[in-house]
Amino acid sequence: MDSYRLGRHISHQFDNELENIRNRVLVMGGMVEELLQMAVVPLLDSNESPEKLVPRDEKINQLEVEIDEFCSQILARRQPTARDLRLVIAVGKAISDLERIGDEAKMIARKSDESKVKESRPYYHQLRVLVQRVQGMLNQALDAFARMDAETAVEVARQDESIDDSYGELLRSLINDMEDSPKKVRRSVELMWVTRSLERIGDHAANICEHVVYVVKGKDVRHLSIDEMEDEVNKY
Amino acid sequence: MDSYRLGRHISHQFDNELENIRNRVLVMGGMVEELLQMAVVPLLDSNESPEKLVPRDEKINQLEVEIDEFCSQILARRQPTARDLRLVIAVGKAISDLERIGDEAKMIARKSDESKVKESRPYYHQLRVLVQRVQGMLNQALDAFARMDAETAVEVARQDESIDDSYGELLRSLINDMEDSPKKVRRSVELMWVTRSLERIGDHAANICEHVVYVVKGKDVRHLSIDEMEDEVNKY
Numbered sequence: 081m082d083s084y085r086l087g088r089h090i091s092h093q094f095d096n097e098l099e100n101i102r103n104r105v106l107v108m109g110g111m112v113e114e115l116l117q118m119a120v121v122p123l124l125d126s127n128e129s130p131e132k133l134v135p136r137d138e139k140i141n142q143l144e145v146e147i148d149e150f151c152s153q154i155l156a157r158r159q160p161t162a163r164d165l166r167l168v169i170a171v172g173k174a175i176s177d178l179e180r181i182g183d184e185a186k187m188i189a190r191k192s193d194e195s196k197v198k199e200s201r202p203y204y205h206q207l208r209v210l211v212q213r214v215q216g217m218l219n220q221a222l223d224a225f226a227r228m229d230a231e232t233a234v235e236v237a238r239q240d241e242s243i244d245d246s247y248g249e250l251l252r253s254l255i256n257d258m259e260d261s262p263k264k265v266r267r268s269v270e271l272m273w274v275t276r277s278l279e280r281i282g283d284h285a286a287n288i289c290e291h292v293v294y295v296v297k298g299k300d301v302r303h304l305s306i307d308e309m310e311d312e313v314n315k316y
Numbered sequence: 317m318d319s320y321r322l323g324r325h326i327s328h329q330f331d332n333e334l335e336n337i338r339n340r341v342l343v344m345g346g347m348v349e350e351l352l353q354m355a356v357v358p359l360l361d362s363n364e365s366p367e368k369l370v371p372r373d374e375k376i377n378q379l380e381v382e383i384d385e386f387c388s389q390i391l392a393r394r395q396p397t398a399r400d401l402r403l404v405i406a407v408g409k410a411i412s413d414l415e416r417i418g419d420e421a422k423m424i425a426r427k428s429d430e431s432k433v434k435e436s437r438p439y440y441h442q443l444r445v446l447v448q449r450v451q452g453m454l455n456q457a458l459d460a461f462a463r464m465d466a467e468t469a470v471e472v473a474r475q476d477e478s479i480d481d482s483y484g485e486l487l488r489s490l491i492n493d494m495e496d497s498p499k500k501v502r503r504s505v506e507l508m509w510v511t512r513s514l515e516r517i518g519d520h521a522a523n524i525c526e527h528v529v530y531v532v533k534g535k536d537v538r539h540l541s542i543d544e545m546e547d548e549v550n551k552y
Contacts, residue, residue, distance in 0.1 A: 141539040148536065152405060159395040169388060172408065255505055259498045269491055269508070276512075300384065303377040 119189035170291040233292035243282035355425035406527040420513040469528035479518035
């Protein structure tokens with residue numbers, strides 16, 4: 081495991097700053113995970129009503145702006161190079177992915193609050209599988225980021241395939257149902273958007289994994305396949 | 317108009333580098349616009365078959381990686397501050413938006429190549445309006461970026477509202493048709509994804525406008541309303 085070593089700088093202040101931005105990213109990640117959890121509750125259990133998500137979403141947006149501003153300050157004052165510079169750049173990208181995950185969660189919340197989607201009972205099982213995969217992947221991606229562990233990051237990125245499988249399967253069910261009964265069209269369309277948002281969250285979690293590899297290995301793996309990404313991680 | 321002034325640095329080399337990354341962003345933007353144009357052709361004219369998009373998409377991804385790498389080099393070697401630093405940061409964000417626009421265009425191309433969508437004739441008019449609005453907005457956003465013109469950027473960002481209107485209208489037509497006839501379900505679902513991708517491209521074009529305001533005004537306006545954004549631009 082290639083974990084991030086601390087205390088390498090003459091300036092302890094600088095070490096503290098780098099540690100600080102990483103911690104803030106993890107705080108933001110935790111908030112995004114909570115938002116997602118709150119958003120999916122009414123989808124998986126029709127007895128629950130969705131809680132208020134707006135203040136939480138605003139806090140996430142605010143954290144994104146704060147962390148970005150802090151990154152700019154570090155770039156201007158500390159002029160980091162090599163791995164430190166890559167960390168600051170990766171943080172900027174990771175928080176953008178987290179913010180987009182927050183947006184998708186908000187969209188899921190809005191859709192799962194609409195009565196049509198509350199009739200999602202026939203899809204409970206498929207939805208639950210997809211939600212669990214997405215939540216699991218996001219959690220592990222944040223963990224790989226916390227530990228700056230490139231090997232784990234590649235394994236986590238690979239999970240996107242099983243999310244795509246669940247996504248495709250659920251979409252096919254929804255389309256079949258719409259063809260069976262016009263009455264199911266509106267409900268199914270809402271669930272299609274929810275399903276799509278979940279799949280997009282998986283993509284953003286995979287991006288976070290790519291940012292980890294970039295920091296640790298110095299290699300931009302964004303447009304490589306998972307196998308090529310794994311080769312890059314094992315290369316050095 | 318607050319255009320970007322050149323020749324402010326003792327090092328002409330540095331000026332050239334900053335000019336160089338801006339130009340590369342515009343080259344990338346031009347390629348993304350072309351990709352989008354190629355993607356929508358089969359949608360708006362059923363006699364046309366889609367051209368090969370893959371090589372173009374790969375070139376766009378490659379440009380994103382190259383520009384990002386060049387930005388890192390500038391950060392490490394030149395240690396820019398103030399507006400120069402903001403320009404480098406904004407370029408990093410803008411190319412990420414351009415890459416995502418490229419992805420949406422690719423998705424549109426894939427969908428519009430499927431025979432179901434070729435039967436999109438009843439929606440020609442609505443689709444054409446939406447496509448024209450999206451293409452117009454993207455083009456003007458890139459122009460505002462080229463000239464680093466914050467006032468224009470705000471005006472362009474405001475166009476996202478009319479795109480959302482066209483998007484909502486088209487969605488309602490598609491859902492009504494699916495309810496009318498089960499035979500139309502598959503075709504309409506494909507067109508829903510296309511419509512959604514076009515709407516997302518509008519969002520990314522709006523992001524590019526926000527990056528322009530950030531460079532020129534030093535203010536992060538990402539989570540503000542358009543009116544608040546305009547206030548920020550007029551403040552100084």
